Amino acid sequence: MFVSDNLSVNQKGNLTIGGVDTVDLAKKYGTPLYVMDEDQIRNDCHVFQKSMETYYDGQGLVCYASKAFSCKEIYRIMQSENMGIDVVSGGELYTAVQVGFDVSKACFHGNNKTTEELNMALDYHVGRIVVDNCYEMEQLNQLAAEKHVTAPILLRIKPGVDAHTHNFIRTGQIDSKFGFALETGEAYAAVKQVLSYANLDLRGLHCHIGSQILDTEGFEAAAEVMMTFIEKLKLELDYETQDLNLGGGFGIRYTKDDDPPSYDVYMKAVAKVIHDFCETHHLKRPFILIEPGRSISAPAGITLYTVGGKKVIPNIRTYVSIDGGMCDNPRYILYQSAYDALVANKAAQPKTETVTIAGKCCESGDLIGENMKIQPCEVGDIIAVCATGAYNYSMASNYNRLQKPAVVFVKEGEDRLAIKRETLDDLLRNDL
Numbered sequence: 001m002f003v004s005d006n007l008s009v010n011q012k013g014n015l016t017i018g019g020v021d022t023v024d025l026a027k028k029y030g031t032p033l034y035v036m037d038e039d040q041i042r043n044d045c046h047v048f049q050k051s052m053e054t055y056y057d058g059q060g061l062v063c064y065a066s067k068a069f070s071c072k073e074i075y076r077i078m079q080s081e082n083m084g085i086d087v088v089s090g091g092e093l094y095t096a097v098q099v100g101f102d103v104s105k106a107c108f109h110g111n112n113k114t115t116e117e118l119n120m121a122l123d124y125h126v127g128r129i130v131v132d133n134c135y136e137m138e139q140l141n142q143l144a145a146e147k148h149v150t151a152p153i154l155l156r157i158k159p160g161v162d163a164h165t166h167n168f169i170r171t172g173q174i175d176s177k178f179g180f181a182l183e184t185g186e187a188y189a190a191v192k193q194v195l196s197y198a199n200l201d202l203r204g205l206h207c208h209i210g211s212q213i214l215d216t217e218g219f220e221a222a223a224e225v226m227m228t229f230i231e232k233l234k235l236e237l238d239y240e241t242q243d244l245n246l247g248g249g250f251g252i253r254y255t256k257d258d259d260p261p262s263y264d265v266y267m268k269a270v271a272k273v274i275h276d277f278c279e280t281h282h283l284k285r286p287f288i289l290i291e292p293g294r295s296i297s298a299p300a301g302i303t304l305y306t307v308g309g310k311k312v313i314p315n316i317r318t319y320v321s322i323d324g325g326m327c328d329n330p331r332y333i334l335y336q337s338a339y340d341a342l343v344a345n346k347a348a349q350p351k352t353e354t355v356t357i358a359g360k361c362c363e364s365g366d367l368i369g370e371n372m373k374i375q376p377c378e379v380g381d382i383i384a385v386c387a388t389g390a391y392n393y394s395m396a397s398n399y400n401r402l403q404k405p406a407v408v409f410v411k412e413g414e415d416r417l418a419i420k421r422e423t424l425d426d427l428l429r430n431d432l
């Protein structure tokens, strides 16, 4: 009935998440409101960890890519689940450190880490700094030398595999701002150069081929390409790669049209590529890291809004206006992303209306979706948009001086505030 398994309907006909009535949540905390289901998040962590155990003998680490949804509470949960994390900025790293996250299990990404961020990574002893370019490599070596430490690094490689939602292309893919290209020899030259630096410890390689990927072929192709490169490094440079980070990008179900394979299917396919390659080429199996972001936080989240207006344009469309929009969910305006929505206080009723859900920002493109199937809805109803736990709160803005919504976590019928709603004074905090 719903796109996510954690959603249900109670006797009042209201939508529930994690056993909590969403209409009660809207009353208690106001709208717009992000709601995150803690058990769903933990369960998805277990699914990844278990498949790593089953198909790769546990010789790997699952790192939550925290750019999908970053706040203190999610790092606490990741710490308690023994997960690794990815961070892409000093801000994410700082947040994790503030709750005592063990950042020896963190990967620090980014194509332009500032000097300040590199220093933070060294001072906090981040476990793996993923070096993107030669300039960064040189600078990091120097900063590490000044601190008399050796920086553990991975090199970000462009594997020449570019995965989209339903397929992948094996092309040059030299045109990416991230990492070192394989086919031009740039990646090979980078490895040689790192090995000459005294204060860098090259632990291995990283690649990431895209996001919301709904099949396994691209991942298998990338693993094959990376293993081939690992063999070349062994034969020609006598360099043994310890870590192979295969990135994230596992697709989720946003609407009934999405049919992602289970995580086991990905892991099994990729583990087989690596096993087989190592066997036939007499290589030691690398320790692998994977970096799911969306697939851990997206299905756990929903956003609740209140309907404030409805505009029927005969023979054209019906607009339903909500009290949020692109400020809390910019994914439609950025990528025309599809979502499933419903009227939370009429969740048991059939979806007989087709509406365009419009945000309240001064942009005509500020929509949650066009021509969405929904229960008959009127002013005062609560609309729930599903699977908004990733790339929503983390992409939120204050455009039009709107205040960022609160985030509530639910678990076993209980709710707790994790991030307060911004106040008007919060908007003025930095104004002089």
Ligand SMILES: *Cc1c(COP(=O)(O)O)cnc(C)c1O
Pocket: 065, 067, 068, 086, 109, 208, 210, 211, 212, 247, 248, 249, 250, 291, 292, 293, 294, 295
């Ligand atoms: C964004 C990103 C991820 C996570 O991608 P998802 O699609 O959210 O799983 C993982 N690794 C890197 C390097 C990324 O940039």
